[in-house]
Each structure stands twice: as C-alpha cells, then as structure tokens.
Amino acid sequence: MNVTYQNIKGTFDILPDAQDGSDAPIPGSPAWQYVESVIRDVMARYNMLEIRTPILEPTPLIARGIGQLTDIVAKEMFAFERGDTQYVLRPEVTAPVMRAYLQHRLDQRGGVQKLFYIGPCFRAESPQKGRYRQFHQFGCEVIGSPDPRADAETIALMMDVYAAFGITDLRLRLNTLGDEQSRPRYREALQAYLAPHADRLSETSRQRLRTNPLRILDTKDERERALLAGAPRLIDFVDDESRAFYEEVKALLDLLDIPYEEDPFLVRGLDYYTHTAFEVESDNLGAQRALGGGGRYDLLSREIGSKQAVPAVGFAAGIERLLLELTARGLPLPGIPAPDAFLVALGDEATRWVFATARTLRRAGLRVALDLKGRSMKAQMREANRQRARYTVIVGKDELAARQAQVKHMESGEQVAVAFDALAGFLLEHRAAVAA
Numbered sequence: 001m002n003v004t005y006q007n008i009k010g011t012f013d014i015l016p017d018a019q020d021g022s023d024a025p026i027p028g029s030p031a032w033q034y035v036e037s038v039i040r041d042v043m044a045r046y047n048m049l050e051i052r053t054p055i056l057e058p059t060p061l062i063a064r065g066i067g068q069l070t071d072i073v074a075k076e077m078f079a080f081e082r083g084d085t086q087y088v089l090r091p092e093v094t095a096p097v098m099r100a101y102l103q104h105r106l107d108q109r110g111g112v113q114k115l116f117y118i119g120p121c122f123r124a125e126s127p128q129k130g131r132y133r134q135f136h137q138f139g140c141e142v143i144g145s146p147d148p149r150a151d152a153e154t155i156a157l158m159m160d161v162y163a164a165f166g167i168t169d170l171r172l173r174l175n176t177l178g179d180e181q182s183r184p185r186y187r188e189a190l191q192a193y194l195a196p197h198a199d200r201l202s203e204t205s206r207q208r209l210r211t212n213p214l215r216i217l218d219t220k221d222e223r224e225r226a227l228l229a230g231a232p233r234l235i236d237f238v239d240d241e242s243r244a245f246y247e248e249v250k251a252l253l254d255l256l257d258i259p260y261e262e263d264p265f266l267v268r269g270l271d272y273y274t275h276t277a278f279e280v281e282s283d284n285l286g287a288q289r290a291l292g293g294g295g296r297y298d299l300l301s302r303e304i305g306s307k308q309a310v311p312a313v314g315f316a317a318g319i320e321r322l323l324l325e326l327t328a329r330g331l332p333l334p335g336i337p338a339p340d341a342f343l344v345a346l347g348d349e350a351t352r353w354v355f356a357t358a359r360t361l362r363r364a365g366l367r368v369a370l371d372l373k374g375r376s377m378k379a380q381m382r383e384a385n386r387q388r389a390r391y392t393v394i395v396g397k398d399e400l401a402a403r404q405a406q407v408k409h410m411e412s413g414e415q416v417a418v419a420f421d422a423l424a425g426f427l428l429e430h431r432a433a434v435a436a
C-alpha cells in the first residue's frame with residue numbers, strides 16, 4: 001500500500017501486536033493494558049485515587065512550575081499560540097495536578113489528597129532508545145502533607161510497582177535538596193568552585209555554570225565527574241531542620257526495608273524540588289538509566305500563584321522504560337488474546353446462523369470471532385488457526401438440521417457435537433477450565 005504519511009519522529013503507534021520500533025521494540029496494546037492494570041492495582045492498594053488532567057495546559061503554568069531555566073522549559077516544550085492563549089502539550093503531570101488541586105480547592109475536602117495518573121507527556125528531546133517525544137508516565141502526587149511519611153510512602157509505592165512485576169533489585173538514589181534558602185547558598189558555592197575550572201567543562205556545562213549550575217552535577221562526562229569529586233556538597237548547606245527531615249525519611253525507608261544509596265549529586269531536572277529527591281535506576285536501559293523519579297515540592301504551589309505553600313511529594317515513571325526493563329529481563333508480556341471460539345460457516349443459511357449466534361455468545365461473555373470476508377470453509381479454518389482460537393464451531397446444512405454444531409478443540413483436534421442450546425454453556429465451561 002502507498003504510504004503518504006508516517007507518525008512524527010519520536011512518537012510511535014501502539015499496535016495490537018508488538019513491533020520493532022526505530023530504536024527499541026514497542027510492545028503491543030495487550031502488554032500496555034497489562035502493565036497499566038498492574039500499576040492501577042498497586043495504586044489502589046495505597047488508596048490512591050485517579051486524576052485525569054488535560055493534555056493541553058497554559059504555557060505559563062508549566063514554565064513557572066518547572067522553571068524557566070530547566071531543559072524542559074527552555075528547549076523541550078511543544079508550545080503554540082492561538083489567539084491570546086499560549087498552549088503547551090504537558091511535559092509532565094505534577095504542575096497540572098497542583099493546578100487542579102488549587103483550582104478545585106481540593107484542600108477543602110479534608111485530609112491529604114493522594115492522586116495518581118497514567119497518561120501521555122511530550123518533550124522535544126532527541127529520540128533514542130527509552131527517550132521519546134511522546135511518552136507515557138504513571139505517577140502519584142500526595143498533596144497536603146508535610147510529614148516525612150508521605151515521602152517514604154511515595155517511594156515505597158514506586159518501588160512496589162516494580163516489585164509487582166517481579167523487579168526488586170533496582171537502584172534507588174536518594175538526596176535532600178534542603179529548603180528554600182539552602183539551594184541559592186549552595187548554588188553560589190558550586191559556581192565559585194567550578195568557575196576557575198571552566199575550561200575543563202563542556203560547552204553545555206559552561207552555559208549551565210551561568211544559568212543552572214546544579215544541573216552540572218548530573219553530568220555523565222568522566223572528566224567533569226572527576227572535577228566534581230572535590231566540589232562542595234549540598235548536604236553541607238542544608239539547615240538542621242532539613243537534615244532532620246532527611247534523616248527521618250531514611251529511617252522510614254529502613255523501617256520498610258527499602259534499600260537506597262545516598263547520592264549528594266542527585267538534583268533532578270525540574271526546579272520545584274525541596275528536601276527529598278529520588279530516582280530509581282536500572283543498568284538495562286543504556287543511556288536513559290532513570291526508570292522514574294520524584295521528590296518533595298513544597299514551593300510549587302506558590303510558584304504557580306497560590307498564596308499558601310502547599311506541602312506535597314510525588315513521583316513519576318516512564319511506561320516505555322518499564323516495558324524495556326521487563327523485556328530486557330525476559331519477563332513475559334501478554335500478546336494478542338486468542339478468541340474462545342471462531343465460528344465457521346458452510347453455506348448461506350449457516351452464515352446467517354453463525355452471524356446471529358456470534359452475538360448471543362458474545363453477550364454470554366465469550367470472545368468470539370468469525371469471517372467477515374465471505375471466505376471458503378478452508379480459509380475460515382486457516383483464519384481460526386492463525387488467531388489461535390481455542391475452539392472452532394463448525395456449522396453447515398447437516399448441523400442446522402440436527403440443531404447441533406461440530407465443536408473442535410484446535411490444539412488437540414478433538415471434535416464433539418454440541419447442541420445449539422448448550423453451545424454457550426459448553427464454551428464458557430471449557431474456557432473456565434482452561435483459565436483455572
């Protein structure tokens with residue numbers, strides 16, 4: 001077939017079947033549904049409620065929320081204007097969830113709001129394995145609690161999502177970014193330390209040295225890492241209260257037996273964090289090692305216009321990277337489901353009977369397939385085979401006269417006659433037997 005248009009670079013179609021993809025395999029929709037159902041299950045166990053916010057948000061919300069100098073806002077936004085309104089395809093969901101919280105006065109519902117989401121996000125990054133321009137995040141936001149238990153619970157939830165897939169050996173990196181005052185002090189100290197060595201920094205880092213020096217801590221460049229080994233550490237600029245908070249988060253993680261590595265250089269790519277910051281990593285993902293990450297963001301609400309600071313903590317993780325991780329570990333992902341029955345008809349009258357019976361069986365709860373192309377009986381049998389149907393139900397003139405169908409178990413080849421009236425019962429019973 002002639003192909004005129006293709007999907008945009010960095011995006012992909014999720015087909016029923018797995019496909020190769022340009023950088024990495026893209027599992028089929030049944031695998032996505034499975035992963036999402038496991039995520040929903042873990043979210044439910046933590047008593048999280050789902051929130052769905054629009055894909056389009058006002059650009060200033062994102063720019064202010066995430067920070068003008070971050071890569072996401074400075075370089076990676078899909079933003080456009082229509083009339084007087086500036087729109088952006090959301091690059092993440094934390095700022096939108098906080099917007100919704102403030103807009104709908106969710107604080108007045110009492111207690112802490114525990115919200116989760118699963119959905120697409122957009123960042124104009126250069127695509128590679130594990131990095132896309134449209135990708136999917138799952139995550140949660142715990143809003144209204146200043147308690148370190150909210151931080152520890154968020155981390156526990158994130159780790160339990162991976163555990164639910166049988167992944168229990170990921171690296172969890174943890175750091176504290178201190179409060180509002182600590183970061184500017186540290187920023188200055190880091191600038192002062194790095195400035196005399198600017199010639200040893202990459203072009204990007206030299207730029208960051210002026211604009212956003214903390215981001216240099218993230219560098220993967222060996223020479224820069226060596227230079228950073230002697231740099232001042234954020235923890236030394238953190239006040240006693242923040243330090244005590246951090247100690248409590250660690251003690252709670254210990255209580256839950258969640259291992260972590262402290263990483264004084266973990267800063268994350270979004271500006272809204274204070275106190276706790278964390279990331280979960282895998283060695284299976286190549287350059288894009290971060291499966292997920294998050295932290296506390298007590299200042300975000302004020303940044304986006306609230307008079308009050310609303311204490312909050314959350315995480316988000318990429319579904320593509322989770323799927324890559326599952327694939328790398330050889331963990332099974334479901335493929336296209338097989339029909340319980342494929343109805344095969346021989347002759348016009350049988351074709352009509354099959355067409356009506358398919359609906360009866362479907363209403364009884366069965367997954368039923370049939371030919372919609374007027375193919376020969378042989379071709380219908382081939383199609384039933386291709387679809388791996390558990391049973392074929394074969395009906396011709398004789399079967400119509402006797403009011404019973406030939407029902408063939410495709411794997412064993414065993415065939416029995418089943419009365420029309422008993423067909424749904426037979427198929428349901430045998431499906432249950434297989435499932436059990």
Ligand code: HAM
Nearest residue numbers: 092094131132135290291292294295314315316317318
């Ligand atoms: P983030 O670290 O920017 O944090 O993104 C979270 C996760 O989304 C990453 O660890 C990664 O798995 C996935 N991800 C990000 N960009 C891409 C991409 N271009 N392609 C594929 N996957 C990607 C946040 O977004 C924060 N909102 C997390 C948070 C929630 N903090 C507090 N609450």
